[in-house]
Amino acid sequence: MTSNVSSPVIPDPIQAGLAAGWNVIDASTLTADRTFDADVAIVGTGAGGGVTAEILTLAGLKVVLIEEGPLKSSRDFKMREADAYPTLYQESAARKTKDKAINILQGRSVGGSTTVNWTSSFRTPPATLAYWQKTFGLHAYSAEALAPWFAMMERRLHIGTWTAPPNENNDLLRRGAVQLGIPVGAILRNVKGCWNLGYCGMGCPTNAKQSMLVTTIPSALSHGATLLARTRADRLQFSGDKVSGLSCVAMDASGLAATGRTIQVRAKHYVVAGGAINSPALLMRSKAPDPNGLLGKRTFLHPTLISAALHDHQVDGFAGAPQTIYSDHFLETQPIDGPIGYKLEAPPLHPLLFASTMSGFGKQHAAMMKEFARTHALLALLRDGFHTDSPGGSIALRNDGSPVLDYPISDFVWDGVRRAMLSMAEIQFAAGARTVYPVHEQAEGYSSWSSARKAIQDLAYTPLKTRVASAHVMGGCIMSDDRKLGIVSSEGRYHNVANLSVHDGSLFPTSIGANPQLSIYGITAKLASGLATELTGKPASPLPTL
Template sequence: MTAPFNFGQLKFLKALTEALFHEAEMAITPDQVVANVCDLFAKVGGTKLDEIRLSLTATEFVLGGPFFTEDDVAGRAQKLKDRLQNSQIDLFQDMARLRGIIYACYYGHWQPGLEPGDQSANAANPVHRQIGFTLPKFRQRGSYDVPLEPVRGREIDPAHILDADSLEDEYDVIVIGSGAGGGVAAYNIAAQGYKVLIVEAGPFYPSHAITHHELDMIASLYKHGALQTSTNRDFVVFQGRCVGGSSTINNGICLRVNEAGRTHPDAKDVLAKWASIGAPVDAAAFHASYDAVQAKLGIAPIEPRSGRHNGPHLINGWHNYAAASTDPREKRAVADWFAKNFGPPNTVNACAYCGYCNSGCAYGRRMGIAQTYLPEACRDHGARILPGTKADRIVWQTAFDGRREAEAVKLILPDQSKGLVRARVGVVVAAGTIASSKLLDRSDIDGTGYQVSLNVASPVVALMPEGVGGDAWDEDQMSSYVDCGDFLLESHFQPPMSMASLMPGWFGDHASRMKNFGRVHSAGILFPADRRGQIADGKLKFSLDIDDDIPVLRDAMATLTKVHFAAGALECYPALARGQTITRDMDVDAFFRDAIREQDDVTLSSSHPHGGNAINEDPQHGVVDPDCRVHGTTNVFVTDASVFPSCIRVNAQWTTMAMAQYATGRRDPFR
């Protein structure tokens, strides 16, 4: 494997690592951290590697060029404080995000063993010992707990995975994307008797190949190694890039739009909004599609034992906070446990809450697309999956009525050769908001990639008194939520690598917060940024509205901070660029009004990009019609979240699956 960085870049990375750990004890050497950074980017490669190389060069220049590496550690740390940590210059704030990569590659350190992801070789991992973290294999579990044992019989048969040699020249239907939208569509279409090829850009990772080596899994299973950003670098956009898509690496959260009793009663009616802008959806049929997906995935509220620390922390904190509130909207808020496709709950196959949801379920207990729709489509209905393959463009012919008709799809195959596969009946595009928009644009479909929405997230971490509860990391990653109407609060906790990347703070502050790993509780905000973005030159361009979105962001962050304090927190660490601490005696609302002036001031992310190829009856205002057929075509459908006409405000997994079911499960879309 070619080294990803040159000598000068490696020297700068080491100097940067030493400075970021100034006044902090390191359990591994700076050279080991740099080796971990190299390992990450060697696996990610591509344009993201080119970006990080350029960023390293530019950041070194801003910090003083070669003089930075020659300075002592204290001097380097001071330059970081002056020029990056405390800067209001957007470019410098973007450069400051390098700290998250360095901290992630320190706390994601993994010692090689006899086999990939060997937990035994990491029983004494020095970084884990430093922060008091225990890998799942070595945790003490009693009779109350779900055993950490794999569930068998759910995986895709490897015989149903194709390569360039076993690929045939033609299929009835080609489905592009194997995630929430593509997997459901492929199953339904194959069940109707069509010969289906499922094309997936990412690799095939059955559950038994997934490990708790975070750095390796995230580099392998995420698009751009979970480092995909908007063009302004203000938003990290997490998307799966593997067989099963994001359902392989998400938290399994399943929320319907405007579900009675589980949604704030004052929340905007999403389906009514769609109808008002020219995208009517049959509400009864859509909820029947939710029901069909629920039956297939065993979706149900999780068991409280799986989220036993951060889950009740958020719910109890909210009840304490709301009891003292005079705001009637807060009185009407809904606080509850998430429903998920894990298990199902209360069965022998229930989630074993190892805490590694976002790097894949090594125990096969997640009822994801790759454990349900895809294996059944292949086993029962003859579908086949081609991983590691990019759909380059759709090839057209003219139908008898003058519309365009998909004839074939050009592919870039796993061996990087190019191929053309004929689609006798049609094509389904379900590669996700960004990739689907790019593919349709390359295929000469006009108007793609506009009015993209994000559910924007940002964390607030809270330090609890000693002796409160057990180890906060010993649970499911996300377990409870509060729907406040304008935004949601969601409990969460991450394993060391991921937690380190989102943990606010610099230098010794960051290290001391990580040393309290078992004592910190965490939750995040989620608010809808409706139709603020577009796909431009193949990338997401996205900005919050300073008048509409920034006040909601401030309010959500302030509310969550107050809820932490109502749950007993000593101090809070919101995900601000400067890493400030909030204490109980401060005016929290005033603090956030001052601290968040623009989106660069806070760490923002999204796992739910949607829109871009919206449903609309009028082809001038949408890419697909109400049946999800691309306007002006006879046989091309889009069945992923890119067809959502406006922001759905809740986690998108279940709604994406329901949309695919709505488009392909009620009737044969090709007749």
């Protein structure tokens, strides 16, 4: 029997743009070296690079975008982890700190991490901004001063309230917290026409997620920008107090090896927006001026802990919008420069990521995987960087020039880890969990809050024994007009270099205590608009409203 119901046609702005003649070069296909000239060269196409590209092209500037990863679109997003992680993430979603103790999830394709993030959108917390003003002299970064920029990007990217009911994974966080009198909130999402599938981390197959891939990048390309995909920015070349060129290498189709072809980009101005870790690394390889030894220092994660819980009913944490409920209770009740606070969220659960994150092995691990559909998970994101005992980490270069993050965890942070594990377990039992599994190599499954509380208090919190991850990387090119405190000014301009800017999360002097994409959007919009005015002598054009 043939159905008369046709499948919906999903418009693909990438394929439509390519057919219309966008200037897109896949460097893996080059048969000769190339040189490109532009008004502005932008390294990176994520939250910072994407916003900057649209604002500058709308101002009439000739822009070249350099992206290490491939250009993919919704037709390539098949909701399969085995396809998504090697293609869309840094180091196949297995990037780790120097000691292998922290797993770091970062995007690596056109759109950067915005292509694969979980859509959670928060403005920079006022307490964080107040700390930046007080400690780093960022007086223009008050909540009131940034509010118009956040509002502009919320309109541009359709960031708003998610009206569908939370999936069971998120609702368990809500129910458990409410049972304990812990306040919760709803997470804003950057989506339009979302199908509520739950596979945001593998690229949106319906183009509902308003990532840079389907918003600012197509806009920039439609206004004449050039995109160089599978192109690794290798070194900036300096001449006096200016950048005179950018040397790039062409990557093969796998993204793992150089083809031998080189690309030179010559521009009047250069914007580094490769994300924390890659942006400092590019500047370090380039031997950018760093008189106070600040480059790559104060690189921050939100060190993230996981607690799993087994229920008697189906949770299906893979289905439905991935993150819609949160609690800032353990941030707001903690002085920002006191014992480390943490944000609670519920992550999506997918088999590969779940299996590689959970502790145990053999029969124990197999038994956990059999209960996958009835498993709930919580995350605690620690707000690092506001105390002398939480200085973050530092970027170094390996022999091949690739970056690695050294991120020691102090006793101060481990204290927060213990408290976060206790908070998550208590909430999970309050939500009706049958068994709670703190994700720690020495932990077991605990069938009561009293037994879990004692065990969690007694666990040894050390690297590798405690599973720590992070999808948020900040700092390494921190901003301050005081050159002893920062290497980039409050206007995003690199100190001591006349034509170089940094526009991404590497600017942040601390972690922010919230999912960072909207912070990067709003702050970059401010910086890019100022840069457009400086380069053209005219006010920046307003962004289109979706």
